[in-house]
Amino acid sequence: MRLLYSLLWILILPLALLRLWWRGRKEPGYRQHIGERFGNYGQHAIDRKHRLLWLHAVSVGETRAAEPLITALLAQYPDCAILLTHMTVTGRATGQALFSHHGARVQQCYLPYDLGFLIARFLRHFQPQLCLLMETEVWPNVIAQCGKFKVPVVLLNARLSERSLAKGRRFGRLMTEVARGIACIGAQTEADAARLRQFGAPTVQVTGSIKFDITPPQDMLDKGAALRAQIGERSVLLCASTREGEEALILDALEKTKFGNALLVIVPRHPQRFSEVARMIALRNLVLCRRSELGDDWIDPEVRVLLGDSMGEMYAYYAACDVAFIGGSLLPLGGQNLIEACAVGKPVLLGPHTFNFATVSDDAVHAGVALRIHDASALLQTAQHLLQADVERIVMGAKAKAFAEQHRGATTRTLTLLQPYLT
Numbered sequence: 001m002r003l004l005y006s007l008l009w010i011l012i013l014p015l016a017l018l019r020l021w022w023r024g025r026k027e028p029g030y031r032q033h034i035g036e037r038f039g040n041y042g043q044h045a046i047d048r049k050h051r052l053l054w055l056h057a058v059s060v061g062e063t064r065a066a067e068p069l070i071t072a073l074l075a076q077y078p079d080c081a082i083l084l085t086h087m088t089v090t091g092r093a094t095g096q097a098l099f100s101h102h103g104a105r106v107q108q109c110y111l112p113y114d115l116g117f118l119i120a121r122f123l124r125h126f127q128p129q130l131c132l133l134m135e136t137e138v139w140p141n142v143i144a145q146c147g148k149f150k151v152p153v154v155l156l157n158a159r160l161s162e163r164s165l166a167k168g169r170r171f172g173r174l175m176t177e178v179a180r181g182i183a184c185i186g187a188q189t190e191a192d193a194a195r196l197r198q199f200g201a202p203t204v205q206v207t208g209s210i211k212f213d214i215t216p217p218q219d220m221l222d223k224g225a226a227l228r229a230q231i232g233e234r235s236v237l238l239c240a241s242t243r244e245g246e247e248a249l250i251l252d253a254l255e256k257t258k259f260g261n262a263l264l265v266i267v268p269r270h271p272q273r274f275s276e277v278a279r280m281i282a283l284r285n286l287v288l289c290r291r292s293e294l295g296d297d298w299i300d301p302e303v304r305v306l307l308g309d310s311m312g313e314m315y316a317y318y319a320a321c322d323v324a325f326i327g328g329s330l331l332p333l334g335g336q337n338l339i340e341a342c343a344v345g346k347p348v349l350l351g352p353h354t355f356n357f358a359t360v361s362d363d364a365v366h367a368g369v370a371l372r373i374h375d376a377s378a379l380l381q382t383a384q385h386l387l388q389a390d391v392e393r394i395v396m397g398a399k400a401k402a403f404a405e406q407h408r409g410a411t412t413r414t415l416t417l418l419q420p421y422l423t
Contacts, residue, residue, distance in 0.1 A: 001174035002140050009115050009141075016113060026272045029089030036110040039121030046126060047104045050081035053422075054128035054151075056111055056142075057084060059091040061337070062134040065157055067098050068213040068411045069132075074105055076415060077422055083126055085111040090271060090311065097312055111142075119145040130421050132156055136164070140174055143181035152183040152421050156414055157210045159188045160195040161334065161355045168199065176200045186417050188410075189359040205417055208410030209360065211339045216315045221344075224319020231299050231306075231320065235262040235387040237380075238321035238346075240314065241269040241336040243328045246376075247277050250330075251284055253376035254304070261301065262387055267308030267317055269327060269336070274309035281305050318344040322393065323386050325349040325379055328356075338364055342404040347386055347396035349373055360407075369400045 017034075024031035035042065046052075053073065057063040063086065070082055084099065084106055086092045092108055099106040112118035119141050131146050131153045138155065146153045160168075168175045179199035186207035187193035193204045228236070239250055247266055254264060268277050274290075281288045286304040291313075299306065308317050318324055318341050329335035329351030337357055338348045348370035354361035364370040371386075373379045386393045 001171065002144065002177065005140055005174060006115055009113060013113065023272065027089050029092070033110055037112055039112040039118040039125070041109060041122075041125050044107075044109060044125070047081050047107070050105065051077075051079055052083055052126060052128045053077075053080050053130050053132065054083045054085065054126065055132040055134065056137055057086060057091060057095070057134045058137050059086065059088040060094045062137065062157075063091045063094045063098065064214065065209075065211045066134055068215075069156070069210055069414055070099065070106065072411050072415055073418075074102060080422070081105045081107065083128060084108045087111060094312060114139040114141045116141045116145055120149070123149045123151065130154065130418075132418075135159055138178055138182075140178050143178050147181050153181060154418060154421065155182050155185040156207075156417075157188060157410070158185050158196060159192045159356070161358060162195070163334070163355050165195045165198065183421070184417060186410075186414050191359050205413075207413040207417060208407060209337075209339065210410045210414060211337055212343075212404055212407040213409070213411045214340070214343065216319070216340075216343050220313065220315035221319045223313060223316035224344075227316060227320040230294065230297070231263055232301070234301070235260075236265060236321040236323075237262060237383045237387065238265045238267070238317050238324045239327060240267050240317060240324055240341070241327040242266055242277075243269055243331065243333050244273065246327055246330045247280055249376040250379065251280055251286065251305075253380050254286070255284060257377065257380040257384070259380060259384060260387075262384070263299070263306055264304060265306045265308055265317060265321060267314065267327075271309070271311060274307065278307055278309070281307065314340060315344065318346055321346060323347050323349065323383050325351075325373075325383070326354075329353050330376060330379070335361065338370060339404060339407075342369060342400040345397040345401035347371070347393055347400060349379060349382060351375075351379070364400075364403060367399060367403050369396065369403045 020030045057066045084095050095108050112122050131151050133155045135157050143153055179201040184203035185196055185201050187204055188209045190206050193206050196204050287302045288305050289299055289303045290307045291310045324341040324346045326336050326338050332353045334356030335354035341348050350361055350370050350372050352374050365372055373382050
């Protein structure tokens with residue numbers, strides 16, 4: 001099965017290169033460091049004074065989730081350095097912003113495509129002591145080559161939805177081989193752990209979600225306060241990390257809903273869609289303001305929609321809003337994580353599709369932290385109710401902050417899980 005998988009990778013490599021070049025039109029970073037995606041690292045500096053721990057965080061979400069763990073590892077193990085790998089330009093940029101102050105103790109590069117000889121080239125070059133994979137980033141040849149090079153693999157902050165489990169069963173033998181190649185797994189919830197065990201993973205422990213241990217950066221909270229001052233006294237609904245198809249539903253509902261003078265803030269999850277969403281807003285003759293063009297100006301009261309077309313400011317948007325809708329949940333896309341909104345103490349609205357974060361989403365609803373809505377019209381109607389119901393909104397926000405605090409501690413449990421591999 002793994003041989004067939006590798007042959008498929010060889011066949012699609014030309015398409016992968018074309019995709020890099022195509023995405024590079026709007027995100028030039030995709031046309032940089034292409035050699036790294038084939039295991040060519042040239043004179044990439046390697047700090048041999050420290051033991052090297054390799055942590056793979058594919059994109060922005062996984063990179064941010066890794067922040068508490070990386071900080072704790074560097075503090076607890078001063079003889080160690082971190083090699084942080086990514087697959088996306090935005091993930092790499094996020095890592096640079098979060099960890100550049102650590103200097104040479106945190107290095108970054110792209111992980112090669114998942115072909116055995118490319119991963120072997122990567123492992124020979126960097127010689128990591130340990131491989132840490134974040135969340136769902138499990139690649140068959142990465143696991144196999146780590147086994148050959150005697151590099152233990154640990155899957156951290158792991159989650160597996162029922163839908164992903166069903167897909168994985170179609171590749172039963174391959175997934176079983178992968179699972180048995182992982183030394184241990186730290187799962188986010190007991191439900192995730194139970195599903196991971198079905199693939200034959202030998203050691204699975206529940207450590208919780210490391211994302212609960214992220215502390216909202218003070219500079220982002222300050223930015224949020226400044227943005228709120230620019231907005232003025234208007235109420236604010238934030239639609240965070242929206243995905244393709246959702247913005248059109250929300251904007252159509254806005255045209256049909258009496259939303260008063262409240263401001264709608266839309267922050268698309270993928271930066272390459274910023275201009276596309278701006279066009280959607282303009283086509284509906286809604287007065288638009290783009291965050292990237294705002295500067296220090298006040299937002300005109302006539303503006304109906306603020307487009308959050310900036311990177312790395314999600315905490316600022318949460319700090320500036322009154323109510324937060326978590327995108328990816330209006331359509332069957334699985335949703336995004338609500339933890340950041342809770343950490344800032346904001347009431348949360350969720351669509352019906354949260355299967356990627358089922359347990360934490362359901363727990364939040366049961367705790368009175370989040371409300372479940374079924375379509376875009378219900379989203380705006382429920383948001384309007386909360387924006388007008390000050391006491392209810394403030395109570396929900398306080399519960400959200402307490403909810404986030406109660407679930408902290410995953411980083412400490414994860415460090416305990418990793419201790420046998422670091423002594």
